[in-house]
Amino acid sequence: MASGSELRPRRGVLEICIHSAKWVPVLFLAAVIVWSYYAYVVQLCLITVQSTIEKIIYLIGYHFFLAIFLWAYWQTIFTPIATVPQKFQLPGEDLEKVLNPENEHTARIVIESFAQSLPVVNRTINGAVRYCEKCTHIKPDRAHHCSVCGTCVLKMDHHCPWVNNCVSFTNYKFFILFLGYAFLYCLFIVLTSLKFIILFWKVHTEEVAGMGKFHVLFVFFVAAMFATSLLSLFIYHCYLVSHNRTTLEAFRAPVFPSGPDKNGFSLGKYNNFQEVFGDQRVLWFVPLFTSLGDGVVWPAKSDHEVDSLISNNHQQRVQQV
Incomplete structure (x- = not known):
């Protein structure tokens, strides 16, 4: 029978394996993004597209959506969670x-x-x-x-x-932006490669044959598949934001002293939006933390509490400056 000292190294190895396994989905998405870059930039823009102006437009648009999508994704992954005081x-x-x-x-x-x-x-x-x-x-x-x-x-x-x-509280804004920008990234790939997909199906020549054609076709269908999934998730979380609910609260309403109330934290659609995205409009769609509050105290359906939350957040920002 193994002693405690013998079990500790095994437990340590097991924990390392479990911790590493958690990164598999992230690494899978990273691999898909790297491949999609090759398929779109090299195979589509540099090899397939003939017009120089069209190449430039596609490349600028692609890199813009890629950059803003990766920024939001990075923030979602690496923003530390807020724990209980x-x-x-x-x-x-x-x-x-x-x-x-x-x-x-x-x-x-x-x-x-x-x-x-x-x-x-x-x-x-x-x-x-x-x-x-x-x-x-x-x-x-x-x-x-x-x-x-x-x-x-x-x-x-x-x-x-x-x-x-x-x-959670610290990265929920980033998560929603990640869904939105990832959808736009995929949609851009689908729309700009569509005419070449049609060309591939209509024209059967050596010029459009080979592995290049496969990469462009595959990136189109993969982007379309991801865009469909991302859009549904994005719409659902926009719905949750508008009603000031979390996914957990959507499945099980929060319980107040008066009883369960699925709208207990709803402050009106605009205030609900501000609670997640902040009161600085210029930063609403930028992957920077601007959410209101401290993650601990949440105003219920009271105008006084809503004003207090926004006022306190403004005072905190003034003090930081």
Whole structure:
């Protein structure tokens, strides 16, 4: 039977393998992007397209959409998640009572007593304060525990394997821009290569034959497939933004003291949009963080709270300057 010291190296190797496996979807997309660059720039623009002006227009447009798409993708992947502040962590004495309660009601009483000093409104379906047994802290409103990241994440939307990251408060804007710009990138490839796809089907000569033709045909169909999927996801998340919901909240409405309410955080479509994209219009579609709030406190349906959120964000930005 293996001893503890022998199991530790094995466990370390297993963790490294699991961590590496999480990057497989990202590396797959990176490979597709690199190949699509070759197929479009080399095989289509430099070899197939004959007009110099047409080459220049295609290349400029392609590189613009590629750059803005990759910028948003990078931000989505590498922006760190926002974790729960220390003030939500139960102190040692209270934690001991929760982990080793005298009876079934002791833990709930301790948690509810500690939560009275915290800005939490959401409850469990049973009306109790939301508490994470794995992280041993009170969950802020809209925060959820991610089993992949191994921690609670502020305003968690979902964990996306294609970015190897939680889509949450800190990168939700980047994720939506990534979907939108990736769709435009694919759409640009489809529209600009369409006439050559038609030409390939109509003309059967050595000039349009060979592997070059295969690459152009394949990049057209791959781009069309991705564009369809991306558009559906983009529209869905625009719908969620307009109603101020996360993917998790769309499946299970957040519970307030008054009961479940799927529109509990909705502040009106414009304010909902501002909460994600910020109040600086010039930066709405730029992959830079401009979301309002701190990820912990979320205004409900109250004009006073909406104004307070926007005012506080403005004051924070003035102080930083």
